[in-house]
Each structure stands twice: as C-alpha cells, then as structure tokens.
Amino acid sequence: MITVKSERFIDTGVSRGPERACLVAVEATNADSVWSVEDSLNELTALAHTAGAEVVGTLRQRLAHPDVATYLGKGRLQDLIDLERQLDCELIIFDDELSPTQQRNLEKALNARVIDRTALILDIFAQHARTREGILQVELAQMEYRLPRLSGQDVEFTRQAGGSRGASGGVGGAIGVRGPGETKLEIDRRRIRSRISELKEEIEDVRRQRSIHRRQREAQAMPVIAVVGYTNAGKSTLFNALTSANVLAENMLFATLDPVTRNITLPNHQEILVTDTVGFIQKLPTKLIAAFRATLEEVVEADILLEVVDISHENAIEQNETVNEILEELEAADKPRVTALNKVDLVDDPDDIDTSLYPNAVPVSALKKRGLDNLMETMARVIAEDMVEIDVIIPYRKGDLVELFHRRGNIEKEEHLEDGVHIVGRIHRALRGYFLSYSNAG
Ligand SMILES: Nc1nc2c(ncn2[C@@H]2O[C@H](COP(=O)(O)OP(=O)(O)OP(=O)(O)O)[C@@H](O)[C@H]2O)c(=O)[nH]1
Ligand SMILES: [Mg+2]
DSSP states (O other): TTTTTTTTTTTTOOOOSSSEEEEEEEEEEEEESSSHHHHHHHHHHHHHHHHHHEEEEEEEESSSSSSSTTOOOOOHHHHHHHHHHHHHEEEEEEEOOOOHHHHEEEEEEHEEEEEEHHHHHHHHHHHHHOSSHHHHHHHHHHHHGGGGGOSTTTTOOOOOGGGGGGGGGOOGOOTTTOTOOOHHHHHHHHHHEEEEEEEEHHHHHHHHHHHHHHHHHHEEETEEEEEBBTTTHHHHHHHHHHHHOOOOOOOOOTOOOSSEEEEEEEETTTTEEEEEEEOOOOTTHHHHHHHTTHHHHHHHSSSSSEEEEETTSSTTHHHHHHHHHHHHTTTOTTTTTEEEEOGGGOOOOOOGGGGGGGGEEEEETTTTTTTHHHHHHHHHHHHHEEEEEEEEEEGGHHHHHHHHHHHHEEEEEEEEETTEEEEEEEEEGGGHHHHHHOOOOO
C-alpha cells in the first residue's frame, strides 16, 4: 500500500487492496523537456503500479506553466473534483513536484489523498531500501520533503516513529522538551530539523566508510566501472550476466537502490570492478539526488561508466537524455563511457538502431546473454584508451610496485639499473598515483 512506509507518521488505517489512483499532469507549453505529457503519464502509471496502486483515471491540461496556487486552472480543478467522485479515487497523484501551497490548496479542494511524483518515488524507494545506508538516505529525503509541507493539523508523530533510535532523540523522543507557548507545528518542525541533522551525520559516517572501502579497492588497483542508466533499463540483469552475481532484477521501477560491487576479468585478462546502482528517472528533484549522495558517489568516483539503454523502449532517446542531464548534475558526464544498447532481443530490426547517438555503443541482450563478449572487448578497449604512458625507476625494495605494473600495465621497456627497475610503459590513469614519486623525469 502506498503510504505504509514513506509517510511513517500518518496513520493510514487498515489497508484494503490496491488504492484507486487518478493521475494528473500539466502539459507545460513553456517547459523545455524532451518528454511528452503522454510518455510522462505512462511512466507515472508504472510508478503507481510499482507502489501498489491501481490507476483508474487520468486528467491533463495544457498550460503555459502549472498554476502557482492549484497546479491546474480553476475549471480543470472542478473537472478533477468531478472525476474524483465519479471514479471513487482514494489517491490523486500529480506528475510534478507540488509546492507546499499547491499541496495544501489541493488537499482542501479534494477528498482523496494528494501526493506528487516525488512522494511516489520516495515511497518506492522506502519499499526497496535494504541496507542501513539506503534506509538512512530515504529517510533523509522524506524528511527534507516533509519539512516545508507540515501544516499543523495533519501531522501526528507516533512514539515508534523514532524506532530503535530510542532516547538519543529520534522524532518520537522529544516529549518533555515542549517550551511554553510553542505550537505543535513549531515542535514538529523542530523535531524534523533535528532528525535531519542526525541523519546527515549518520550518512556522513556512511560516506566515510565508503571512501575507506573505495581506497581499499584502489589499493587492489583495479579500474572501477559504474553501471548507470534509466530505471528498468536492465542494469542489474546485465550486472548479473557479467559478474555471475545474483542481484534482484525485476520488471519494476527502482528495484535496485543500494549499490553492489563485484570484480570481473575482461578478455585481455584485465581485472575490473563493476558497480550496479540506483536507476535514474526524469523529474528527479535535486534534493533527492543530494540525499543519495553517498550512493551516487559510486558513480562520481568511477573511472568509467557503463550506461545501459533499453533500446526497445519507445522513449529510449528521452531516457538517454535524462541520464545525461543527471550525469551532468553529478559532474560525471565527461567520464569515458561504454553504452550497452540492451534488450535487442525485443527489437524487430536491430540493424536499424542508430548507434551513433551513443558513445561506444554495443547492442546486447542481458537477458539472453547476447553481445556480452563484444561488450567486454569494448570495455577493455575504452579502458586501454584511458591508460597513460609513464617512465619510472622503481627502487628494488618496492618489488610490489614492479609486480603491480606487470599485472595491470603494458610494459614497453624494462631494464635493471643500479638504483632500481627502469620501466617504460602504459598503466591505467587511476594507478598513476602509485608511481608518481618514482618518475624518471631526467
Ligand atoms: N527482453 C529483455 N528483457 C530484459 C533484458 N534485460 C533486462 N530485462 C528485463 O527488464 C526488467 C528490468 O531489469 P533490471 O535488470 O531489474 O533493470 P534495472 O535497470 O536494474 O532496473 P532498476 O534497478 O529498477 O532501476 C526485468 O524484467 C528484466 O528481466 C533483455 O536483454 N531483454
Ligand atoms: Mg537494478
């Protein structure tokens, strides 16, 4: 059920099967999105299904931009009120993030519960988060989302909302600190703010842990490839096919939330690390991306990106555009990239695919395990392009570095001098740091 996990402090009552949802979208004639309103609504339908709702109706309006007070214009809002009654909607989902004012006004006008795309995505995230890191990030995103939307009457904290955090001051633990004359709304806001700073600290811990792990991996000296792409493109299926892992891959949006890393050996015997991670989607609010910084750092810190595109999807181009926009926001768009044009088994004429739109594109079917050798060869080639030429004299006591060069680099010349082993060759730029102090500059 839609609200069970994300809106922890609202009592949703007894669940009675899928909630009946109506979807609402404004086709903003001023927006510069590549997405059409139909496609965006289709995607919202898939999101609603993933969250456990049944879509019984949709309504849309063409406007220069959404109305600042009520999202829809007056007349259309009346249509929505009628539709709600006719179809017996329990839930109305808006395809854009609603401002707190819009949210309040719409809640007043409508009987059904009002949520927006962001709340829906957060709900799915909450259902799919498994690790401590994932759970913390989802809660932070939810709190950041709730804070400006608190309106006093409709928020009731429960003691158990603080959960195992107990006396350390979770949202449920603040009884007794109520100051004289303070309204409940102020108290609620204060509790959420203090929970937000608590969460940020905990996530900072997670980030530190992650960066330690990352350094350990760097010490193993393998290039890291992050699998990125639109949600449901087949990232986890491809990850499993490449690494023989068993990550959950399902026909639902945001099946993966927490990153997983495995190593694989490329055809040229080079070992690399591959990380599967959370998918992207259009209209992802910056705040949400910020809350997932710890997870997304796997993408930001990777040497190379393996973008998975569902080439059978009618919106493959729009999805790719969105992925590029988010990568730009993360400042990761310029990394070397290999594109897996996935699900070719569903394409009638694979020869018609315009591969020139994507960097280093390789048609594959992760499900049928087709094109994977070609993909791995392309990955090896792109990694090789990322190698840099170095000329070093490594002291004899640093035998481990000589061995590292032998394992990971391409040696062009090697000679034993009085003060060490002189090696000229190519090594992945991620490893250059290990050799810098032995550079044979003169
Ligand atoms: N026909 C076909 N289906 C595929 C292929 N690859 C993945 N799928 C299906 O696509 C759906 C989504 O696959 P996932 O691997 O979970 O996709 P994902 O990109 O990891 O999705 P999220 O983690 O939810 O963002 C599943 O039902 C897969 O079986 C493919 O090559 N061909
Ligand atoms: Mg996945």
